[in-house]
Amino acid sequence: MRIRLWVIGSLVAVVAGCGGGGGGDSGGAGSGSTTYSIAGTITAGADSAIDGDTADASVPRTSNGSLATAQRLRNPVSVGGYANEATDEFDVYRIDLAGGQQLNLFVAEDGEANDLDLLIGDLGGNVLASSLGTGKLETIVVPGNGTASYIVQVSAFAGSSNYVLSITQQGQTATTQPLNAMSTQAEFLPDQALVAYRDDAGAIEAKALGAQSLGHIPGSVDLLDLSSSTKTLGTMRSGEFHYADPALEAKARTLLAIKALQAQPAVKFAEPNLLRHASALPNDEFVSQQWHYNLINLPPAWDLTHGSGSVIVAVADTGVRLSHPDLVGKFDPADPDGFDFVNDTRRSLDGNGRDGNADDPGDGGVVGGSSFHGTHVAGTIAAATNNGIGVAGVGWDTRIMPLRVLGEGGAGSAFDITNAVLYAARLPNASGVLPPVKASVINLSLGSENSSATEQQAYADAIAAGVIVVAAAGNSGDSRVSYPASYPGVVSVAAVGRQKQRAPYSQFNSAVDVAAPGGDQSRAGADGVLSTLSSDGSGPIQDGLGYLQGTSMATPHVAGVVALMKAVNPNLTPAQFNTLLASGAITEDLGAAGRDNSFGYGLIDANKAVREAIRLANGNAPPDNPRLGVQPDSLSLGNTLTTATLDARNAGTGALTITSVSDDAPWLTVSAQAVNASGQGRYLVTVDRSGLASGTYSATVTFVSAVNTVTVPVLMTIGAVVGTVNAGKQYVLLVDPDSLDAVDTDEVVVADGRYRFTLAAPNGDYLLISGTDSDDDGFICDDGEACGGFPTLDTILPVTIGGAARTGLDFLVSFDLSAPDTQTVTSPLRRGYRVRN
CATH class of the missing domain: 2.60.120.380 (Jelly Rolls)
Incomplete structure (x- = not known):
């Protein structure tokens, strides 16, 4: 979750996944002696809790x-x-x-x-x-x-x-292995380390510390024996805890010794000597956290194709971090740098106008840093997959054409975006340059409310040239239309969360064509979309991973699936894709039967889509591959919920019958609610807490078919709620959008999971932000601190005071979650607003 500063004015397009809107001049903060009140309620995220002894000096410590x-x-x-x-x-x-x-x-x-x-x-x-x-x-x-x-x-x-x-909670496909090699749960050989040195002095230092060489890769890495040095190097810092298991203690001491080696100036890196096993699944480090791929039925599609290096998806966005370790090698070798179409040097942030390098220098689009939005989008489409690090992309072999159209503040002009679309379709454009190969798909995770005749013609020309254009439906959470998603022929993508419900921010209107996972971080549990991301919030740009939500995040799922379809059917046309979409052949119908304004023709289904593309290409679909799938992949009913539903269906093709459905706990019951003759459909899960002692209970619901068995973990709790939902003391700021100074501040504490605030200011436009200051540095919304903004953290829009008080300015505050790409690459950071000097 990232703060995006909203850019208002002559720029007509902004990042849709972390912003939408557009239109007139904001005018900045007001002036004058008359002030008007601003009031609202902040709701803490459903899972939020606060450490009892943070450094915030204004909060009593427990x-x-x-x-x-x-x-x-x-x-x-x-x-x-x-x-x-x-x-x-x-x-x-x-x-x-x-x-x-x-x-x-x-x-x-x-x-x-x-x-x-x-x-x-x-x-x-x-x-x-x-x-x-x-x-x-x-x-x-x-x-x-x-x-x-x-x-x-x-x-x-x-x-x-x-x-x-x-x-x-682990789902059906979650790994049972830890995600961190520096863990006692990782499989490695105790008392051994792999070490690389910066120079010859490193080997001397290691030997002086008692480490002995067991082997050497010339010019590269030493295998060290730490058995005589772990007690010296492996200083335990476990407080009152102790290791009763000698084998576990040996692994811990090995890791601490490796940590000590990592701290030596002459050591380039040190790591455990890990044990590896054969695997037929993607081995990317965080693929188990990409819940959104199971939601679109992607794994069985991978059985049919991993994509093709000849299929190129143009990502028109903030640019892409070309050196990101999980994107290296994923660009067209004939045009690896793409093109930068940001022509205005006042907004380009790279020192020039149009040029042949779409690397993202940062856009200043988050508080004290940049969004690197295009990098996140590109990772969903085609992150390097099965490479042991980071995340997986929808298309293992799909390639990216990076196009930079959004500059300072994540905003871009209609002229720049239009030329990028024409470039991607290999049509004449203002740059005078054409790519070596035309893109098969264009991804546009951006938008605003205003249409443009210039843009519309460019999209029509690109579609006529055979390019399938996919765009974000927008994040205002209402029925307004957004462009380019609403232009004729453009595929408009709405967003759903983990439960296949419309995400609260996702726009719903007659232009919506299809839905895909965009995340919903207002719900309990981590529900953002995980992909490649970078940060410049603490200095030089650092590459990693991060969770974001928005229709921007939904759109690349669809673009990635289209690329898989093009891999098996290079001649697939925009008209054929639209026909398949309208027929329901490549989606799972959600909401009202048939097309509706929230989901379009339904949730994109990667397996159905690839199979239909093969059928169009060959005249026959591939052999049936029935496979039982159950969503969601886990249930957590907390302390209050008594029922939930599971949707069991054939995630493949052909005949499939569910032969049995069972549970394994006396307090848990599963029953058919709306199922067909083959047992597929909706099942009701009910928990009965009566007569049970306080505590946390886990069980499973098991669905069996002749093809495969699916087990869904269920979690629930009993007893008094352990503390109320609490995101910590909130500093609510009314911020001048130009200077980013706080015009007024309210300090509020939680009551029943909510914070009620009142601020005051003269007429004008302001940003409304709230957050904690756990490290007591005078800034809120630092990484690791609770943060929120009106109306959402991903779409901060101006609050206008125009001669009257404002009420009902309600929004969510929660804790940010991000993850590193590897142990040597850091995760995205954000730097917050000053709350005091």
Whole structure:
């Protein structure tokens, strides 16, 4: 989740996934002696909790640094916290957890100087697992199969940092392996390390520390024996916790010794000697968190095609980070740099106008940093896949044509965007340049309310040239139309969340053609779209991964599926694609039967789409591949919900019959609600808490067919709610959009999960922002702190005071989640608004 500063004025297009709108002059903040009140309610994210002893000096501290003072948390939860090696070394939490759940610690600050670790233990302080890396993400999978009370500790190994500790539920396809190699749950050989040196002095330093070489790759890496040095290098920093299992302790000491080696100036990198196993699935580090691919039935489509390097998707956006480690090699070799169409040097931010390099220099579109929006979009379409790092793309082999059309503030002119569209279609344009190969698909995750005759003709020409154009429906959450999505022939993409419901921000109107996952972070659980992302919020640009939400994030799912269709049927035309869409042959119908304004013709189905493309190309579809699929892939009913639904259907083609549906707990019942003769349809899941003791309960619902079996984990809790939903003390700011100075501030605390605020200011336009200051640095909305904006954090629009009070200015505040691409590459950061000097 990222803050986007809204740009109003003559620029007619902005990033739709993190902004929409457009139109007249904002006029800036007002002046004069008469002020008018602004009031509203802020709702804390459904899972929000706050560390009892952050550094915010204005908030009373409740110590949670020991087993005796462990802070109780509910499940699931996203807790924002702060740890400091000198003053607040340990934050200890007690949580009821189910086996297979995943603990994710997102660390805000960079590098070894600000290093937080994570461990889980039983109530007696016996360590069960620890994650001891120096990167920005520590992960642990809860051991066992049942439910129990656990102690979870965040410790400051060095320096200090904000953090977000998130507990998620594993779904059907989630890996049971940790996502961090520097974890005792990772498979590696104890007392060994792979080490690369910056120079010859490194080997001498390692030997002086007691490490002995076991082998050497010339000019590259040493395999070191740490058995005689782990007790010296592996200093335990576990507080009251202890390792009762000698094998687990040996792994922990090995990781700590590797951490000590990483800190040596002459060491380039040090890492565990990992054990590997054969695998037929994508091995990307975070693919298990890309829930959105199962939602569009992508895995069976991969059985038919991984895409083709001859199919190119043009991404017209903020540009793309060409050197991002999970995008390297994914651009057309004949035109790897794309083209930059931002012609106005006042907005280009790269020192020139149009040029042959679409690398994203940053757009200043988030508070104190840049959005790198095009990088996120490109990753969904075609991130490097099965390369052991980062995320997977929809098309393993699909290539990207990066086109930069959005400059400062994530805004772009109709002229620049029009020329980029013509360029992608290999049609004459103002640059005087044509690409070596025409794009098959154009992705436009941008838009505004105003139409343009110039643009419309360009889209018509591109479509006539055989290019399929896909655009975001917009994020205003109402029935207004957005362009270019609403131009004739352009595929307009709406957004859904994990439950296949319309995302609250997604526009709904007669132009919507299809829906795809865009995320809904207002709901319980992490529900953003995970993809490649970069940051310049703390200095030089750093590449990583991040969660975003919006129709911008939905659009590349559709563009990526179209690219898979073009891989098996290069002659697929825009008209044929639109016919397939309208027939319902490549979608899952959602909402009212047939087409509706919220979902268009339904949720894109990658498997159906590829099969239909093959049928058009060959006259016959490929052999049937029935496969049972159940959505959502997990259920969490919390402390209050008693029912939920599961949708079981044939995710492939051909005949499939569900032969049995069962549950494995006396408190859980599953029953058919609306199913056909083959057992496919909607099932009602009901929990009965009567007579059960307080605690967290887990069970499974199992669907069996002759082809495959699907097991859905179910989680629920009983007993008094452990604390109210609380995103911490909020500093609500009314901000001058020009100077970014706060015109007025209100400090509010939570009551029943909500914050009620009142501000005042003269006539004018303002931005409304709220957040915490957990590290007490005088800024809100730093990475790892709660943040929100009106109307949404992804689409901050001006609040206009025009001679009267304003009420009902309600919005959501929650904790940001982001993930690093590798342990040596940091995740996106944001720098917030000054709340005090």
